[in-house]
Amino acid sequence: xxxxxxxxxxxxxxxxxxRAVDDVSLDIARGEFFSLLGPSGCGKTTLLRMIAGFEVPxxxxxxxxxxxxxxxxxxxxxxxxxxxxxxxxxxxxVARNVAFGLRKERLSRDETRARVGxxxxxxxxxxxESRRSDxxxxxxxxxxxxxxxxxxxxxxxxxDEPLGALDRKLREEMQLELRTLQRSVGxxxxxxxxxxxxxxxxxxxxxxxxxxxxxxxxxxxxxxxRPVSVEVADFIGKMNFLPCRLLESNGDRxxxxxxxxxxxxxxxxxxxxxxxxxxxxIRPEKLTLHTTEPEASARVTCRMQNTxxxxxxxxxxxxxxxxxxxxxxxxxxxxxxVARELAAGSGLWLSWAEDALLVLPATx
Amino acid sequence: xxxxxxxxxxxxxxxxxxxxxxxxxxxxxxxxxxxxxDSIYISFPLKGFTLEWYRSxxxxxxxxxxxxxxxxxxxxTATISTVLGIFAARAVTRYRMPGSRxxxxxxxxxxxxxxxxxxxxxxxxxxxxxxxxxxxxxxxxHVLLCVPFSMAxxxxxxxxxxxxMEEASADLGENAxxxxxxxxxxxxxxxxxxxxxxxxxISFDEFIMAFFLGxxxxxxxxxxxxxxxxxxxxxxxxxxxxxxxxxxxxVIALAEWLRRGSSSSTSGAQ
Numbered sequence: 076x077x078x079x080x081x082x083x084x085x086x087x088x089x090x091x092x093x094r095a096v097d098d099v100s101l102d103i104a105r106g107e108f109f110s111l112l113g114p115s116g117c118g119k120t121t122l123l124r125m126i127a128g129f130e131v132p133x134x135x136x137x138x139x140x141x142x143x144x145x146x147x148x149x150x151x152x153x154x155x156x157x158x159x160x161x162x163x164x165x166x167x168x169v170a171r172n173v174a175f176g177l178r179k180e181r182l183s184r185d186e187t188r189a190r191v192g193x194x195x196x197x198x199x200x201x202x203x204e205s206r207r208s209d210x211x212x213x214x215x216x217x218x219x220x221x222x223x224x225x226x227x228x229x230x231x232x233x234x235d236e237p238l239g240a241l242d243r244k245l246r247e248e249m250q251l252e253l254r255t256l257q258r259s260v261g262x263x264x265x266x267x268x269x270x271x272x273x274x275x276x277x278x279x280x281x282x283x284x285x286x287x288x289x290x291x292x293x294x295x296x297x298x299x300x301r302p303v304s305v306e307v308a309d310f311i312g313k314m315n316f317l318p319c320r321l322l323e324s325n326g327d328r329x330x331x332x333x334x335x336x337x338x339x340x341x342x343x344x345x346x347x348x349x350x351x352x353x354x355x356x357i358r359p360e361k362l363t364l365h366t367t368e369p370e371a372s373a374r375v376t377c378r379m380q381n382t383x384x385x386x387x388x389x390x391x392x393x394x395x396x397x398x399x400x401x402x403x404x405x406x407x408x409x410x411x412x413v414a415r416e417l418a419a420g421s422g423l424w425l426s427w428a429e430d431a432l433l434v435l436p437a438t439x
Numbered sequence: 440x441x442x443x444x445x446x447x448x449x450x451x452x453x454x455x456x457x458x459x460x461x462x463x464x465x466x467x468x469x470x471x472x473x474x475x476x477d478s479i480y481i482s483f484p485l486k487g488f489t490l491e492w493y494r495s496x497x498x499x500x501x502x503x504x505x506x507x508x509x510x511x512x513x514x515x516t517a518t519i520s521t522v523l524g525i526f527a528a529r530a531v532t533r534y535r536m537p538g539s540r541x542x543x544x545x546x547x548x549x550x551x552x553x554x555x556x557x558x559x560x561x562x563x564x565x566x567x568x569x570x571x572x573x574x575x576x577x578x579x580x581h582v583l584l585c586v587p588f589s590m591a592x593x594x595x596x597x598x599x600x601x602x603x604m605e606e607a608s609a610d611l612g613e614n615a616x617x618x619x620x621x622x623x624x625x626x627x628x629x630x631x632x633x634x635x636x637x638x639x640x641i642s643f644d645e646f647i648m649a650f651f652l653g654x655x656x657x658x659x660x661x662x663x664x665x666x667x668x669x670x671x672x673x674x675x676x677x678x679x680x681x682x683x684x685x686x687x688x689x690v691i692a693l694a695e696w697l698r699r700g701s702s703s704s705t706s707g708a709q
Contacts, residue, residue, distance in 0.1 A: 127610060129609075156610045158603045159603075164604060164608075
C-alpha cells in the first residue's frame, strides 16, 4: 500500500514574474496524513488549490491515483476540500449542507438521510441537522465542512488551515480528533498549516515549504532530528547555530572545529558541499547545564547570561568563550533547587551527546 | 448622550430639519387628506368625510385599464431589468475583465442623463426605425432606467460574496450551471427581490418615458396627468394617488429591509 495517490512532478505556478510554487515534485502515499508546512506566502495553499483544481499549474503535472489531472475540472476530481473559511452555505441547514454533494448519486430521501446521519455521527454533530450556519460555533462549522467533504468518500481530502480560526484548546482537541478520524476512514489527508507544532503532531510526513519550493520532505521525527538545511532547522523548533570549520569527514560522521566548542564530533545529515561555509546546529534541550564538572567528554565551561522561566521548564542563555553569541539551553524544572542554583550560577558546565551536533551548510 | 447633545446644542439645526421634512412631506399628506374630503374643490376648509372618491374609482373603466397597463409594464420592467442586472453585476464583480470600469459607467449613465433627453432620443430612434408606440416601447424605456438601479443593488450583494462558497460547490461536484442555481442564486436572492421591488416601483411611478414612448393607451401616471384637466375628476385622482402612495411606501420599505436585513449572511463563515 505504499503506491502514491498523488504524484506531483515539476509543478510550478507563476503569477506574472512571481513564482508562487516553484518546481515542486513529491509523492503522497495512499492513506497518508501529509502536511504542507510553511510561513504565509510560501505557496502551500496555492499548491493545495492546484491539487483541487482551482488553480492551473503553469508547468508540471499532477497525477491523482495515476490519472493526469491536466484537463480535469475541480468538480470532476476525486478530491474534496475543507476550506479555510469553511464555506458553509448560509442558505442551507446543516443536513442540506452535508448532503450538497450527493445530488448526482440520486439517492432516495431515506438513503440521503442515512448518509447524512452517518457523516454527522463521524464528526460528532448528530442532532444538529436542522441548524443553520449562523447558529453554529467555529468548531461546529469546521465539523460540518468536514462531514460535507467526507460524505463524498473522496480519494484525497484537502484541508486548508482548517484549525487556524479555532482557539488553542479547541485546536488541540481537533488535532487529535482529525488524526483519529483520518486513521479510521483511511482517506489520504493533505493538510496545509503554518503551525509547525500542529504539523509535527498530526502528520505521517511533512513537506516544509519556503518561497515556493520544498525545503525538506520527511517524517516529523526526521525533520526535527535531522533537518537538512539551516532554513528547516530554524523553522522547526528552536536551534542554536555556531560557525565551524570541517576537519575530518567519514561518511555522515564528521569532526569540526566549532566556535567556542573547539574540536568536536558531529553528524552531517546530507553530504557537505566542498568549500561551503558550515555551521554546527544544536537543539536547546540537547544541551545540559551542570554546576559541577560533568563526566561527559563533550563539555565546555560557561557563564549564565539570562534566564527565562516558563513554568514547566526554563530557558537559559549562556555565554561560552569564543562563541560570539549566547547559546540557548532548555531544561525541565523538575527540581526547583537545581533550577535556582543554575539561574544564580557562575562557573557552570555545559555538556551534550556526541550525535546531538549537526553540521549544515550555512546557506542553502 | 448623543440625544442630549442634539437637544441642547443644535436647536437651529433641529428647526431646520423639521422645516425641511415638513416642506418635503406635508404636501404629500394633502393627497390622502383631500381624498376623503366631500368636495370636488381642493381647498380649505374641509367640507366633510366621504369615501365616495374611493368608491367611484372601482367603477372607472379607463382608470382600471391604466392601472393594469402600469402593472404589466412594471412587472415586465422589473423582471427584465433584474435578470440583466444579475448577469451584469455577476460579471463585473466576479471576473477581472478589461474595460469593466467604463462598461459599468456606461450602464450607470441613465442615472445622470436627464430622462427628457433619453425619452426624446428613444422616440426619434423608434420613429426612424418605423416602430409603433405601445406599452412595449414604454417597457424598453423603463428597462434602460431601471438596469442601473438593479446593478447597484446586486453589485453590492455580489461584492459581499465569499468566493469559496462557489468553489465549495465545484469541489462537491457541481459544474458552473448547477453552482449558479444551487449556490449563487439562492445566496443573492434577497438582493434579487430587492432589485425587483425597486425596479417595479420606479417603473410604476415613471412619467416622462411613459409620456414620450406611450401610445393612446396610457399607463397610470400619464392617465392621472390627463385627468388633471377635468376638475370634477380630481378627487378621484387624489384617492388613487393615496392608494399608490401607501403601496409604494410598503414596497420600498420591504425592499430596503430585505437588502439590509440579510446582508450579514452573505459572507457565510464570518
